[in-house]
Amino acid sequence: NLTACSSKYVLSAVHPMWKGPLVVPGGDRQSPIDIVVRKSVFDSELKPLKPKYDPDTCQQIYNNGYSFLVEYDDTTDKSTLSGGPLQNSFRLCQFHFHWGENNDWGSEHTVDKRLFPAELHLVHWNSEKYSLFEEAVMEDNGLAVIGVFLKVGKRHEGLQKLVDALPAIRHKGSEVEFSHFDPGCLLPSDTNDYWTYHGSLTTPPLTESVTWIVMKQHIEVSHDQLAVFRSLQFTAVDEEVQKSMVNNFRVQQPLRGRTVRSSFT
């Protein structure tokens, strides 16, 4: 019954804003998923993650009507991710978040069914095998995405510069110049432990091209910082009915026999 797990908010298909197909025909490696900790398998071959981000490659912030993207210059290998489960070097192209209308839900992945108020996605594409993101996004091992859970607690000083820029991109289609932002400040500080599995984009075209790397440790942001995320609009400035940008997450998808590996015991 609901009361048993009401504190964890049984996730239903009602919440997410996105009305797209909840299941992709034939998709057997869809994302997000629930990470069942006791079913994950420790893999000693997994290496430490090697993010190398150059803050000067940060270019702009853009409201795409689904989330806000902090976009990086990915025409060189100045900001890359390698190591971990990856065989190649992947270029950072953007990061974005998913969040809820309140602090009880908002993440895409869950850990033992536990929901977080928000989730960060750092998106990288395989620049050793492909020459453009648009190519890589259609290929088997084209993308590598780091997922980081957000919890409400103390203010995240590094995030504040980003939060202060959000009012300038309140509506769908708006963009503002944004520079010198080190996405490394959004990675957990105490441990690099992670889970990894093969999955997909969680928004159309839902292509199954992602090596997911979900960090075990969350980061903390303040209630007020998250409230600014919720002040963004899904809608363009000229639309009659304005809609707050909240619940921009997809519901969990079937595991379909996949194994989630862990970098830690």
Ligand SMILES: O=C(NCc1ccccc1)Nc1ccc2c(c1)[B-](O)(O)OC2
């Ligand atoms: O880049 C995206 N769309 C634009 C696009 C352009 C050209 C071809 C295909 C797609 N989507 C997208 C990329 C990466 C992630 C997600 C969505 B996510 O699942 O939210 O987190 C990871």
Ligand SMILES: [Zn+2]
């Ligand atoms: Zn995402």
